[in-house]
Amino acid sequence: MTPDGEMAGVDLATVVSLLDDEHVRSILIATSEKPRSANELSDRCGLSTSSIYRRLERLTDADLVTERTRPRSDGHHETVYVSRLDRFELTIRDGDISWEVDRRSDDVADQLTRLWGKF
Amino acid sequence: MAVIGFGSPVGLLAGLAATLSAIIGLYIGYQAYRGLRRNEERSMRWLSVGMILLFGLTYLLAVAGQGLIAFRIVPIHLQNVVRLAVRLTQVVGLACIAYSLRIATGR
Numbered sequence: 001m002t003p004d005g006e007m008a009g010v011d012l013a014t015v016v017s018l019l020d021d022e023h024v025r026s027i028l029i030a031t032s033e034k035p036r037s038a039n040e041l042s043d044r045c046g047l048s049t050s051s052i053y054r055r056l057e058r059l060t061d062a063d064l065v066t067e068r069t070r071p072r073s074d075g076h077h078e079t080v081y082v083s084r085l086d087r088f089e090l091t092i093r094d095g096d097i098s099w100e101v102d103r104r105s106d107d108v109a110d111q112l113t114r115l116w117g118k119f
Numbered sequence: 120m121a122v123i124g125f126g127s128p129v130g131l132l133a134g135l136a137a138t139l140s141a142i143i144g145l146y147i148g149y150q151a152y153r154g155l156r157r158n159e160e161r162s163m164r165w166l167s168v169g170m171i172l173l174f175g176l177t178y179l180l181a182v183a184g185q186g187l188i189a190f191r192i193v194p195i196h197l198q199n200v201v202r203l204a205v206r207l208t209q210v211v212g213l214a215c216i217a218y219s220l221r222i223a224t225g226r
Contacts, residue, residue, distance in 0.1 A: 109153035113160045116151075117223045 010062045012099050015088065018062060023047055024055050028064065028083045035068055035080035056081055063103065137178060144174025162223035169215030177208045 018024050026045045030036055038056065042049045059065035064085045069077045087102040104110070148170030155163035184201030187193040193201075 107153075107157070109150045109157055112147075112150050112166075113154035113158045113163055116154075116162055116166060116219070117160075119220055119224055 010101070012090075014062055015064075015099075015101060018058060018064065019088070021055065023051070024059065027052070027055055027059065027081075028085055031065060031081050031083040032085070035070060035082045037070070037078050037080050041081070064101075066106075137181070141174045141178035144170050148174065160223075162219045165215045165219030165222070169212045169219060171212075172208050172215060173212030177205050177212070180205050180208060 023045055027041055030041055030044050036044070038049050038052045041047075041056075042052045045052065056065060059081075060067065064083065065081050066084050068080050068082055070080045072078050084103045084105075085101065086104045088099070089102075090099045091097070104114075148167045151163045151167035151170060154160055155167060180201065184193070184198075184204070188195055188198055188201065
């Protein structure tokens with residue numbers, strides 16, 4: 001997990017405004033379970049694909065969602081989306097504000113660590 | 120050289136398979152070690168140690184032991200001692216992995 005939101009060049013306002021949208025939250029929840037295509041997300045969230053794409057673009061820019069390709073049964077490939085947001089933490093203490101986004105990573109070592117804990 | 124058994128194609132394949140399993144096992148052990156460093160996850164330490172014992176050390180012991188016996192540096196009647204050492208390393212390695220699973224899921 002890579003901590004720190006600043007690393008991805010995202011500011012707090014962007015993250016908060018994204019999370020303020022209930023559809024964004026459903027996209028993040030759905031894609032945290034397993035990779036899903038824009039069509040699947042559209043069915044699930046009851047939104048048009050263009051609305052889904054608009055949100056996915058903002059989420060990808062903020063590095064909260066990542067794209068992957070999935071082979072289809074007809075031999076073609078389709079783009080699927082995976083949530084990278086693991087934890088968002090905001091701390092206001094002693095006159096100071098700090099925040100942190102923990103992202104899920106694609107690193108083998110991190111995946112092994114997560115997988116091992118799930119057994 | 121019947122002890123080493125590399126003389127036959129099957130023996131050679133067995134040796135290659137053993138080497139390959141050592142390499143893959145050590146690769147997983149290495150990733151577990153990286154998981155320990157990156158995530159400070161205690162269970163990864165034991166997984167890493169277990170994999171290294173199970174695949175790295177047993178492999179080394181088996182190869183070195185057989186070599187020493189084959190070249191008569193170690194008398195042949197000590198073959199079982201080498202086997203015992205290999206099995207013991209395996210048991211300890213597996214115990215480490217089992218313990219790692221326990222603390223990984225015990226929270």
